[in-house]
Amino acid sequence: MEDEISQLTSDELKNSTDSLSLIFASKYTPAQITLHDPIKEDGGEVERDVSHRQDLMILDRSTPTYKTYKRIKVRLPFDGDRDLLKIRPGKHNLNPPTYASLKSNEIVYYAEYSADKDPDEIADKIQNEIENWVEDVEWYIEQLNTSIRKMESRMEQKARRAIERRRDTEDTHQQVMEVLDVDDGSTTDVGYVSPEKKRNIELPSQDEDSSIEVMPDQTFTEVLEVINDLGVNLQRSADRVRDLDEESLRDIFLMGINSHYAGLATGETFNRGGKTDILLRYENRNLFVAECKFWKGQSVYTDAIGQLLGNLTARDTHAALLVFSNRTNINTVRDRVGTATDHHDQYVTELPDFTDHNVYRFELENGTPVKIAVKVFDLQ
Known part of the structure; x- marks a missing residue:
């Protein structure tokens, strides 16, 4: 990482230290592991040697x-690097969860039982065994993710120091060039984002009419401006972030929003129909919900809009879908995004009052209006 930072150009250094440190920390830190709901299947039969069992009557040991034992196969899907599950986290116990196999995107476990007992008794025993195993895995993953978060924090500080050193070097170089009256060919400052102080949030009183939107449009616009600034920085650093996955890109935006709103935003948070990538909450109220997706065609984009709408409650009035294009021409993507948006079943109209932001009104299934911004970023 430090070697890559030492090669940053003066144009790339026009991005703020905050943004660059977030980018490099995300790039050089593994993504956290996300578990999904377990899937139970018939696991067939297996024969076990029971000659050591003292509770069984065996004449010749x-x-x-x-x-013969029957088996229930439990598949526990996950997102993340499989090799991370082979690492012992900083906090651990002496009995890590066991499993039958570890595949690229799921952990497999078998619960075995003898069919010569009462079915209800067997079902209760197997259910308890599976629940205990899943809880053990969840605890282990949480400790692993805690270690990853600590690592990311250390990497961010390390990147920050390296960026400042590189900035000092480039500043010295620029001063020498100015003294010698040498044209360095530098570009304008478009895309530069200076660190900002924490923003204040003013909400309407909860005693007021419930029809009043929870999040003022002014705050919505401010959040979109923060996202725009981070997106510009990412586009300027496209060659360095092109290989990042959705979760790493989400973390960059999440940390960027938190740098402005005092840590109020969370990632992978349950909200109504599922987990949302970014959720900004204040005074126990949802202000802003966002999803991050790579562009994979109009049908996938339409599904992403549906997923976002499905995760909104009747009080979630402002949201955004962040779309990253790393292969298709950005103008083509923007055209197709516009077409797919217009043809979505829950689309109502575009909202022109949001200057510099593509914001649309959609309706939830219960008829509640919601404002959704669609931001498309070019990572080619």
């Missing part, structure tokens, strides 16, 4: 004695 000197030779193997086999017994």
